[in-house]
Amino acid sequence: MTRLLVAHALLFVVTALVCLAGIPRARKIQHAGTREGLLGLLVSVTIWAGGYVGYLFAPTIEWKLGFYILGSVFAFVAVGAWLYFCAAYTGRPPRNAPYRTTAVGAFLALAALKITNPLHELYFTATWATNPFPHLAITHQPLYWISLGITYVISGIGFFMLFEQFHHTGADTRPLLGLAGLTAIPAVVTVFSDELHDVLPLMYEPPGVALFAIGTLFVYNQRFEAIRSTADTDSPAIFLDRDDHILDYNEAAQAIFPALDGSIGSHIDAVRPALAGALPEQDVITVTENGTERAYEVSHTPFMAGEMETGKLVTITDVTERESYRQQLEAKTEQLETLNRVVRHDIRNDMAVVQGWADSLENHIDPAGEDALERVINKSDHVIELTDILADVVESVAGTGETAVEPTELARILETELAAVRESHSTAEIRVSGPIPAVSVQANEMLSSVFGNILENAVRHSDENPAAVEISCTEQAETVRVRFADTGPGVPDNQKEEIFGKGEKGLESPGSGIGLYLVHTLVEQFGGEVWVEDNDPKGAVFIVELRKAN
Structure with missing residues (x-):
């Protein structure tokens, strides 16, 4: 067994193992569409790489052909999974995509052509070769290059979705851009594999996918999740680790809190103590911008690994109008309660005087006027009673919070x-x-x-x-x-x-x-x-x- 054969095998074995290792982590992604797409990508690339390993080590030509075709079919599956993942991650529900039926039909047709290649050899031809080591040499035919072009166009659409998303957030997405770029580099080897010495004419994209999986799932997982969370909003956002140290932030957050500039790794308290104090519970803080005071509601969404919180996405929402209305309402309520106390006091005092006068008339009125005097006394009692009712009304209507x-x-x-x-x-x-x-x-x-x-x-x-x-x-x-x-x-x-x-x-x-x-x-x-x-x-x-x- 030559070192070159071992090198080829190790490349795809390690790729398959890395993708398998990423599956448990991918299953913990909170967003369903992103989780489904990434899981499909990891599984299909695992089978793709495994097919190439089987192609290298299978004992017979028939088995080698079978494994090579298996790998090439799942290479196309991986492209579909990549597009599904990119669409879901960037807020484009794959299940609602147009021309879904046409796309599935085209995929099945290409897969059928690959599977039936031994009959028509439009995709590749295979002959036994001994250089640079004994192996089944694959010569690609026009259908291979057509399908390769289609897969690169589809993959390019996915890359465009990701880059657009990274740009839209305004956050520091350079690490994720780098990871996405690494995924595309092996395509150069694939295209020129026929011309490169000691390189078999295979598709070398699986290692790029493995690198992307390691980076997004293990190194930059929190940033990866946070950017997806802010995809559909222009709201200011700050990404923190579980100890409230700043991992990243977007431009909208920095516009409100200029101290965020250069604060990566610092505790959120260093940016603004009031912001740190608002984190335990959803709270409102005030910020002065260009001489104008504005109110912002601070809320956060935790990132979980199983039952452990690994970080949080802090979202800052402008609630200036709502807070202004609340303050006006509180001021009016206080005025209403004050007016209630004053008016009730004055009315009750005046009615006490009326009742006193009425009582003094009781022994100085003839029988014909007794009924009228009784009406005056009853009405004065009723007016005093109304002031008590009014107090209850004010308490029930103007009371703060829930009863x-x-x-x-x-x-x-x-x-x-x-x-x-x-x-x-x-x-x-x-x-x-x-x-x-x-x-x-x-x-x-x-x-x-x-x-x-x-x-x-x-x-x-x-x-x-x-x-x-x-x-x-x-x-x-x-x-x-x-x-x-x-x-x-x-x-x-x-x-x-x-x-x-x-x-x-x-x-x-x-x-x-x-x-x-x-x-x-x-x-x-x-x-x-x-x-x-x-x-x-x-x-x-x-x-x-x-x-x-x-």
């Missing part, structure tokens, strides 16, 4: 409000039909405002004397319904939605004022529902459905 919901005892809240309305409306007939379930619901102490406002609304708007309200509860698997049935004038169908202040009219909708608007707002925040139906034979039924607490 805190917790298990709340239904019976305790409902019985307390029933006692309060019976005390303030002693002549009203407030009846409870059936037991109140001893369950907790998803709500909070503001549930008292829901029940209190519905009860007050039913009594105040009753056109019967005395007013009558019947309360009943229905327990279901996951919810509880509380029904408030009155015998008042009822609610017309065209007002059943508007009475809660729903729709465009809001608080100006017809109905009973802000009390029912508050009811709807609170119940919605609790995750429940409230609606009104007709009572039989007259009146309305207000139904509050609340979720049971787990």
